[in-house]
Amino acid sequence: MDQKAELLGYLRITRSDLLAKLDGLGEYDIRRPMTPTGTNLLGLVKHVASVQLGYFGEVFGRPSDQDVPWLAEDSAPDADMWATENESRAGIIDFHEFSARHSDATIESLALDSEGEVPWWTPERRHVNLHQVLVxxxxxxxxxxxxxxxxxxxxxxxxxxxxxxxxVSGRTREGWAAYRSQLEAAARDAER
Structure with a gap:
């Protein structure tokens, strides 16, 4: 397998892994902020799709015709990191799949040494090639x-x-609780 195909394969696997985290969850759980900074599952999918479209579109002179309002200059900060009540799960997943198809087309049509420019990076870093962006x-x-x-x-x-x-170890719920207790004890002992 050549290097480009191998990298694209890994990208496809991680995209799939990310999307799979939504499976079986309701609307609240995929949207609710789980960290003090608001990180949430559907927002991660939206963000990855958004940046992927930029890196494999704009950077290589292959912009899509997809309207991405949360990336407009007048959009709120971090608008790509969460979904409003009017943005559906299906719509975000469709956007993610569109972004993947557009990105894959760019990757497949260019050589790894094809040059691009990342306008949002600092001037000394912004000149890149497909290999760098793919990694x-x-x-x-x-x-x-x-x-x-x-x-x-x-x-x-x-x-x-x-x-x-x-x-992943095949521990039971009780097994995980015991394992966690073991780690907690080791952490407390190390602090002494």
Whole structure:
């Protein structure tokens, strides 16, 4: 497999992992702020789709015709990080899928050394190539998928990528409670 195909594969996996964190949850749970800064599941999906569209669109002279009002100059700060009551789950997911298709088309049509310019980066950093942006978006998407992992666990206890995820121990609820108690004790002992 060539490097571009490998990176695109990882990007697609992390996109899917992020979207899966919405599965089975109601409107309140996907929208509610779970941190002091307001981080929420649907907002993470909206944000990743928004920045992805910019990095693989505008940066390489391939802007989409998609209207993205939350990124307009007169929009409120952080408007891409949450969904209003008028923005539906289906609409945000459709936007995410559109962004992925548009991004994939850019990635597939350009060589890894194709040059672009990130206008929102500082002048000394803004000249990039597709390889740099592809790595950047793999990292950004994975980072936000990790945030979503934690939020989902806080909401309903779901962890990993489902019950068959080989990277998650098969502990029972009681087993996790005992494990957490062990970690709490170790943390307290280390503080002494």
């Amino acid at each position: 950047h978006m793999c990292v950004e998407t994975a980072r936000h998928a990790g945030h979503a992992d934690i939020l989902r666990e806080l909401i309903d206890g779901a962890i990993g990528n489902g019950p068959l995820d080989p990277n």
